[in-house]
Amino acid sequence: MKRALRAMSRMMKGMASVRANSGACAVTIMLTVLLPGAAPAGDSIVIGGKIFTEAYVLGEIAAQTVEASSTVPVTRKLGMGSTGILFEALKSGAIDVYSDYTGTLAEAILKKPDLKSLDEIRAALGALDLTISGSLGFNDTYALAVKESFAEQHQLHTIGDLIPIQSGVRAAFSYEFMDRKDGYPGLVNNYHLAFDTQKVSRMEHSLSFQAIDQNAVDLIDVYSTDAKIKKLHLRLLKDDHNYFPVYQAVWVASKSFVAEHPREWQALLALEGRISETAMLDMNAQADIQKIPFNKIAAQFLGSEARNSEGWWQEVGRRTREHLWLVGVSLLFSVLVGIPLGIAAVRFHATGQAILLSSAIIQTVPSLALLCFLIPVFGVGTKPALAALCLYSLLPVVLNTFTGIRAVNPIHLENARAFGLNRRQVLFRVVLPLASPTLLAGIKTATIVSIGTATLAALVGAGGYGAPIVSGLALNDVHTILTGAIPAALMALVAHGIFELLGVVLIPAGLRRRS
Amino acid sequence: MKRALRAMSRMMKGMASVRANSGACAVTIMLTVLLPGAAPAGDSIVIGGKIFTEAYVLGEIAAQTVEASSTVPVTRKLGMGSTGILFEALKSGAIDVYSDYTGTLAEAILKKPDLKSLDEIRAALGALDLTISGSLGFNDTYALAVKESFAEQHQLHTIGDLIPIQSGVRAAFSYEFMDRKDGYPGLVNNYHLAFDTQKVSRMEHSLSFQAIDQNAVDLIDVYSTDAKIKKLHLRLLKDDHNYFPVYQAVWVASKSFVAEHPREWQALLALEGRISETAMLDMNAQADIQKIPFNKIAAQFLGSEARNSEGWWQEVGRRTREHLWLVGVSLLFSVLVGIPLGIAAVRFHATGQAILLSSAIIQTVPSLALLCFLIPVFGVGTKPALAALCLYSLLPVVLNTFTGIRAVNPIHLENARAFGLNRRQVLFRVVLPLASPTLLAGIKTATIVSIGTATLAALVGAGGYGAPIVSGLALNDVHTILTGAIPAALMALVAHGIFELLGVVLIPAGLRRRS
Amino acid sequence: MLELQNIYKTFEDRAVLVDVNLMVPKGATHALIGSSGSGKTTLLRITLGLIPFDKGYVKINGHALLSFTPVEWADRIGYVPQDGGLFPHITARNNVALIAKLRGWGKSKIDERVEELRKIVDLDAEILGRFPREMSGGQKQRVAIMRAAMMDPAVMLLDEPMAALDPLIRSSLQQELKSIFQRLNKTVLLVTHDLGEAVFLAEQITMLHEGRMVQTGAYGDLLLRPASPFVTQFINAQRTLPDAGDVR
Amino acid sequence: MLELQNIYKTFEDRAVLVDVNLMVPKGATHALIGSSGSGKTTLLRITLGLIPFDKGYVKINGHALLSFTPVEWADRIGYVPQDGGLFPHITARNNVALIAKLRGWGKSKIDERVEELRKIVDLDAEILGRFPREMSGGQKQRVAIMRAAMMDPAVMLLDEPMAALDPLIRSSLQQELKSIFQRLNKTVLLVTHDLGEAVFLAEQITMLHEGRMVQTGAYGDLLLRPASPFVTQFINAQRTLPDAGDVR
Ligand SMILES: Nc1ncnc2c1ncn2[C@@H]1O[C@H](COP(=O)(O)OP(=O)(O)OP(=O)(O)O)[C@@H](O)[C@H]1O
Ligand SMILES: Nc1ncnc2c1ncn2[C@@H]1O[C@H](COP(=O)(O)OP(=O)(O)OP(=O)(O)O)[C@@H](O)[C@H]1O
Ligand SMILES: [Mg+2]
């Protein structure tokens, strides 16, 4: 049991760390229509953010900065899936500002990796009606790290300082760093380093921290603001050749936001250059290692009081909204798509068999595999979760629609035609009302299955009740699990109640029994 | 995507390695009745086996030994979940023989960890109508390992040999080993070792292999027949004080098997003392590292020709049987329990609401969480998978039974009573036939959802199509994934076809439409 | 002997039956006539114990409805519902034979009995293999009569059993039933809108109007000594065929 | 004018209608009588275009069934199915008003028309709010007649529309219908087992037997110049009330 829990927790982490997935491209028609990125922005300023520590911290900093400079309410949409999703959200106005890195913008959004300077990137984004601030002050890129003690011993400050001791250095580099042209090969070239290849090993990134801590190696590659740098007392070696690509942190905003809220944008711009690498590293460490809430970290940085930490009720409220959104959309989908498919299945025999078969086959794809397959298409976040939920909710609705309609006594159809109802009218006035109990049972099954399956959505960062369940399972913390599991069960209860009521409203009185 | 896959693979491994889970105790009433351990033995000799490499190898050796000495056909049931499951299977006659370790038998089955000698254990098992062979020749227990090169350098052969260099040894021990009384604390005591505690670290077991390989440490704890010992060129240090508990490998058999098949039992006994630690370690390495099929390894060991490796068709056939068993039992459950619950829900109003609600709430427990919660109750293997599948298949059946019955025109019930049908007869002659289309749709939904959900069963070692899907996801090997996914889809197709036929047989002709 | 004493019944506060008293001696046939919606069908359903009623007693041979199990009670009574009430999912033959099968009759005994009844109601043998939705209105009605008679019950309740039959079959069936009722000493309560049928089959007639009994008596009483002008009106309303003489 | 020419219909190889020819001039009422299962209901369903047939033509005013859309055709014809055929899920009022609503009639116009029809069939206003399962057989039948008449169609097909009505309501309804048919010049095809009703309402009568037309003509023709002995037998089978003189 414990091992299973631990394995699950590792899995969650693996999934959450899928960072800048391009995704969100080959969207199937139906689903794009249904999924407008996220809920619309409305009258508040919406701060977005990606799903890793640094993005949470920066998002909280942005939110509190705007709150301090404005009376417009601020909505936080932190922990969104991928660069692609945030970009779409920005374009559609679902969010107003978020933090990103110049390198990522150039590569993932502009698809021009050779754009380096802030001005070039800002100009290119202009064409998309977006803009960026100047650098916030730090560069989150590759860096080389050694232990403080080791650095002291050998007087290491820059990468170049490694040359005198190069033949004796034991290095462990990540597979990615070793393989990328702009990683190890270029580095050695650029700095004319000559490590003893016997002493350079490839290692899983997370293991290399362990290795350097245990003095098994002397030098590793890191992201320059990784919290572990602080935790393990490592020193970053200065890249004085500016060899590594630049990943300056910036605010990304839509031009319309800048135009409509100049004051707030100015407040954000005032942060330019204010967040040093050390400061960022510090804040990441506070979050990752000391587990201080993001809002506290941001408040401390900004020198203001933390707004009250999100209370239990608030968290449950937010999770409820997220979960409702997931279940609601898939419910809508199953009604708007499943019922017509069920009707079509009755009307056209061969097509009908095909429809019933496909909805059956979709159901056999296990949820984890389906989510894995949907990630390349939809990225991480709400979309793949919604897509999976929609697909899963089809079978009960299609099958019950089909069955319900087939069970309608044909004499009623004959009479309806005799009285001059056309096909549509026969369908809506006679067939569907008479089939409504069975139909409603199918929708109810789909909804309740969705409430359960939607907890899996947390695996792709879509939030909802799954988030506490998943982290609770990871931490082996029953209390946290229940924070998600009990509201999910309650939602099923409420859904049950709503369907009882719907039964009263939708099932024609003439079919109901007085018992 | 890749990371997600990797994370899943890690998870599977984590779950599969839950080794000797006591489990199988607090079985709920209904489910025990439905789950007779595994399929019955019949006229063949059934060789069981647990779900880790060594158990597969030994199982294959036993199977081939019996095959060579007997004309009775041999059935392999390797990869079963836990000690508890194998024990139950042995008692009920579902299997005849399997391999286990004296320590495990004493602890997990006899609950008398102080029984040490083979004779004591055999005597105690006798009371349960079981018996064991003598030791097969090796002891799979804790051991200390160092690198060959390190051993050469310091002339290390026994644990005692560490004393001269004890203050300089860098050791990494697993958490379990450090914490168990009969692990590190007792060891130091027993051998009067005085390691430099600064140099002794705790480490995840799998990481310690990595650490010793990278010369970060010099000494680690291992299981004495772990394949990695060979792979990483480690040397085991002899426990010349016999400090570590003994885990002698033995055959465990039911007395009835010994009585009915004395010749075959003799053939198995002939293997006593024949499998040395080195030989076992070698075979484990062949399986784990060289990926040689178990049957080849066993055949080579026994000096006979390997029987033909299980072909693609045979594997699919076996997976199909396993999957059918999972789906079949849960289907049976949903029919035998779901339909009566649905009927009860119609008959008693308050109870009805309670039934509908509970089946809805069960559905909201996410499958991974449910499996995790069921493992402590049912152990690993088919049982928790079946329990989960049964629970999940309830809602569609209960809800459609309820809805179908409620939709029956009450005039038919009134007439039935007027003609003198009693309650049972009204139910079976009128209500159920008239509700049968809706009912059947519910069972069909449940079945097809089960076919999909049953692939999750592989996570708890229950086999089925999930096994290739899960290992395919782990290896990122689409071909292997499809080996499971396509048959699962086909099974859904066949299920669809069968339900069409069932419709013809079960739905009264008077209700069917000629179209 | 079938007795209904002081029956009151309301549907959602509307009185549907008010103080109805009826006594059908063993072996007698009693006709229930009255305007549409006057409560005739409701009275039969109450007699069968199918719906609860507010006040009164229903008795067979002096034993009250409540002293029997529903099955025992139903076994004593054969019933033809107003609309035939065939089960839609089984064939005509199975509709007729259902109870006999459940009571363990042998196949040959069932076949014999079905054949006997089939001849009485003059139905084509082939029709027995059909489902209700494949039969004409009159065919369904005849199957319903067969079903009610199948177990040869002592009491029969017939709700407009021949309304959908053509005159030819109807009159021959009336003949058959009359002789059966007399020969086998059946106690019969018959609802009909056909006064001719009522007079032909029943010794006593009760007229119901808006849930109340207007009059009970032989046809002669109703005709010659009507309890109210409504009775006379009702009887005279029956449209008769013009005589041959009145026709060009 | 409603014309049926050379209609043939088989159900699973059993001939149900064989060469049926029928001509109902505009404004005329035609009665269809015949034994149970002779194909009367089937003929009406064919006329309505509800079931396919094997041969022949159905025409209104010279235009064939096939030259209309089903909705256009249905709009020309009012229909009372044999069993009433009310939709179970809506109230009696909604059953009656359904088509008018779909055709966009205003509420007051609908209410007026419903009220008018309600008076004709002599139904309690309160009953219109009930669902079919809460009505008596005769009440349902009257609602079915209201529904058929609602849109004031030029052609009406009535399948035993008054079989479940008591003599009093039946005869007054017959009066009403007759005057409506004449006043509004309706073309009517009426199936009935009540010869009195057929003679009272229809100028021409067609007798069907086992799917074939036995005779078409006025009542006098059937009575005085029967095409076969069966016709005479059929007419004489109608059981009449004993005269007052024959009664004690
Ligand atoms: N389930 C019900 N709910 C409410 N009212 C009902 C119900 N069943 C019958 N009624 C009403 O009770 C009264 C008596 O109905 P009943 O069916 O007994 O009449 P009936 O004498 O059989 O009429 P008919 O000759 O038309 O069949 C009618 O007014 C009817 O509308
Ligand atoms: N769906 C069907 N399948 C097979 N046979 C049918 C079907 N519908 C009607 N029949 C048969 O066709 C014949 C004519 O039926 P129809 O209903 O037209 O008779 P009818 O003249 O209306 O009789 P009734 O006076 O009893 O209502 C009958 O023998 C009937 O059994
Ligand atoms: Mg009635």
Ligand SMILES: [Mg+2]
């Ligand atoms: Mg008919």
